Amino acid sequence: MKQLPLDLQLPEPFGFDDFLIGPNLEAFLALKALADGVPGEGCVYLWGAHGTGKSHLLRATVLRALAGGLYARYWDAAETPLDELAHGYELLAVDHVDGLDDAGQVALFGLINAQREAGRVIVTAGSRPPAQLALREDLTTRLGWGLVFEIGEPADEDKATLLRHRARARGCEVDEAVCRWLVTHQSRDLGDLTRLLDRLDRAALAAGRPLTLPLVRETLRSGPGE
Template sequence: MAAAPLTSPQRQLLLDLELDQPRTFDNFVAGANGELLARLADLAPGSTALYLWGPEGSGRSHLLQAATARAAGQRAAPLLRGDAVGDYLTPPPGALLAVDDVERLDAAAQIALFRAFNSARLEGWTLLLSGPCPPAQLNLREDLRTRIGQCLIYEVQALSEEDKAATLRQQAAARGMRLDEAIVQWLLRHGRRDLPSLLAALDALDRASLEQKRPPTLPLLRAALQSRSDLA
């Protein structure tokens, strides 16, 4: 028998469940990044300059968001993406200045970030930057690339398959889902296997299960993902 259509309150509940949770240090799956996580959690104003690198989905953006949120009471500037940086960077004294995806900086923004490096000690700024590759491989002007290379540099380590599987099980349990092990193994062997994509696939399964009032099964997961080319 076909499931009854969702009422407006039920559909709103599903929309609420899809809203992104704030990125914090507590909900970051550390894996082999324990030292990096501890350092970021203890950042003090004007303490240092750090550059984190790793591919899309590695968690570097999560860490910058978490650090910015943690420093909110210490005059943190808003987290900026490289393509949103303007001609000037003027955070208040003692602020955390975080710039994600520095490879997206245009020519004027590269000059602005270089000037920020020069002013950081005087202004008491902490610089926290991220990009997809080591500094030497960034397609930026040489003087800025050299300054980034002088930062404390961390590669955000990819999660192991065991870490990913454990995270899927934990997230499913938190949602009250009884997740068959076959689903976990299928997710780890098909489509995109970075953690954000895996959790998005779990979201899709959870949503389909709620909408159709069916238990979460592998056939239901496959059907839910058919229209999600971004997760294939």
């Protein structure tokens, strides 16, 4: 008889403690300081390839700022158009600015000016350096006003270690060899890998078997899960 898996997944962690620093120590420390209210450059732009952790860092910055009593918000511009409701935050993080339409670019230009004039913080993220973004020239200039950090990809070994740590946090015991195989043969995005590991854990529970490499291969050959 198959064991029915319970849906006991934990929400995706987005704290600083859950971020794999790798080559991004300078950006990590700068954002952590801003979240703690330490005076410094209040305009920060992160750029890098998909899956390197830009969104994670933005969310971690906002969560830490909120925990410290700051009025802060994470705003995903790819899902919610920027408008006047984005004004007034002590710390505002705006993600996916590279996809802004004309109205969104005007809104972000005004936000950056307003945040700087008020001595508040704005952290933004996109896929390319400011000068290479397909945005208005005055906006790309504003994005490059402050600190600009390229968020680089961690080493595969570090990804495998973090993936195992996240699995254990979810109550899933997984062999290190499985995590290494997933990192080298599947998506290189930690978010995608974590969701895949959730699926594999459910398959192991349903089959009443440990989460081993043979089971992983069988599950992946069977196609996408529900």
